[in-house]
Amino acid sequence: MSLDIDKIRADFPILQQKIYNRPLVYFDNAATTQRPQQVIDALIRTYTEYYGNIHRAAHFLADKATMAYEETRAKVRNLINAESSDQIIFTKGTTESVNLVAFSFGESFIHEGDEIIVSEMEHHSNIVPWQLLAGRKGAKIIMLPIDNNGRLLIEQLDTLITERTRLIAVTHVSNVLGTRNPIQEIARIAHSKGVRILVDGAQAAAHLLIDVQDLDVDFYAFSAHKMYGPNGVGVLYGKKELLEQMPPYQGGGEMISEVKFSGTTYNELPYKFEAGTPNISGVIAFGAAIDYLQNIGIENAASWETELLNYATAKLTQMGVRIYGNQPGKSGVISFNVDGVHFFDLGTMLDKFGIAVRTGHHCADPLMDHFNIQGTVRVSLAFYNTKEEIDVFIEALKKVISMF
Numbered sequence: 001m002s003l004d005i006d007k008i009r010a011d012f013p014i015l016q017q018k019i020y021n022r023p024l025v026y027f028d029n030a031a032t033t034q035r036p037q038q039v040i041d042a043l044i045r046t047y048t049e050y051y052g053n054i055h056r057a058a059h060f061l062a063d064k065a066t067m068a069y070e071e072t073r074a075k076v077r078n079l080i081n082a083e084s085s086d087q088i089i090f091t092k093g094t095t096e097s098v099n100l101v102a103f104s105f106g107e108s109f110i111h112e113g114d115e116i117i118v119s120e121m122e123h124h125s126n127i128v129p130w131q132l133l134a135g136r137k138g139a140k141i142i143m144l145p146i147d148n149n150g151r152l153l154i155e156q157l158d159t160l161i162t163e164r165t166r167l168i169a170v171t172h173v174s175n176v177l178g179t180r181n182p183i184q185e186i187a188r189i190a191h192s193k194g195v196r197i198l199v200d201g202a203q204a205a206a207h208l209l210i211d212v213q214d215l216d217v218d219f220y221a222f223s224a225h226k227m228y229g230p231n232g233v234g235v236l237y238g239k240k241e242l243l244e245q246m247p248p249y250q251g252g253g254e255m256i257s258e259v260k261f262s263g264t265t266y267n268e269l270p271y272k273f274e275a276g277t278p279n280i281s282g283v284i285a286f287g288a289a290i291d292y293l294q295n296i297g298i299e300n301a302a303s304w305e306t307e308l309l310n311y312a313t314a315k316l317t318q319m320g321v322r323i324y325g326n327q328p329g330k331s332g333v334i335s336f337n338v339d340g341v342h343f344f345d346l347g348t349m350l351d352k353f354g355i356a357v358r359t360g361h362h363c364a365d366p367l368m369d370h371f372n373i374q375g376t377v378r379v380s381l382a383f384y385n386t387k388e389e390i391d392v393f394i395e396a397l398k399k400v401i402s403m404f
């Protein structure tokens, strides 16, 4: 099915505006996507029609809010084909999901001298929580390297995994290289050696069909704000046997069964991991974002994004810029540098043409070290982008380069 991009764009009010008197070209979708009116309406509807604090509800508004909140949980379960809804934990984002596992899985399963394998292409949010855990427990972080094309050297896992390895932390899709990692294969290798796997799905969930059972991952984390949903909402999926053995991450309301000063018992899954009042309206509106994405069809979105990716890559390659990451099947992310021009200057000048790109290290310092660079310019695409926008971007880039 081909997408009606004009119709889709009309759903996104923010895309209609001009920046410095030029039509906005939004190419920073890997940092955060924009929201369709349907999601904005869901937020407004929640606040204007049925906002109340969820669970233990004795009144109409709270009851309705609880139902809508739990409906999103069911939608997430369906989206990633989890075995059951109680394996879907709402957090405030991928970062919190990873920290939850690092703390809580770490408490139960990581001991002094244990090893955690982390890939070289990880976002800081899938590195630092493991370093903190390693510091607390006296564990070790082992790096799984990449090659210069941005491919993860998974054949090294055979030697990197030892009898002390407990977990592999790896991204599904790199936010810098666009590389899509062979998660099913990594999970198979890990499990054959009794090792668990956590997948950072932040850059995957809006662009790939995810089936956590088929991938056979132990943990999968992602953020709603990169999926056309509200910010401040994330998901952690976990295998039930693990989640049940893991202690709570935070203490507070909702996560308890009974509290006495002599001791507390904890609530069942998923509530054990959802202490305090969550982002109620955000979770409810996330449900509308999932509906929107599924209406378009993630595979339809991905195939349009790939067409845009190929179109932009060909033009940039013709210009002779250096692109980092060229793996087959890569996602709609292009990181590049232009000889003799600082990435920050490029980004700042492109902004004056109404073009939003990201510049810098993209929270992936080890990856920057691999390529011996300080940063890149990054173009990241979404289904609402167009070839005309890429043309505008390429013309602007040529002008900017000619100024230096």
Ligand code: PMP
Pocket: 030, 031, 092, 093, 094, 095, 096, 123, 125, 126, 171, 173, 174, 175, 200, 202, 203, 223, 225, 363
């Ligand atoms: N992992 C990857 C690959 C990302 O791109 C990002 C966001 N840039 C994150 C994790 C962190 O996501 P969040 O800030 O939503 O927690």
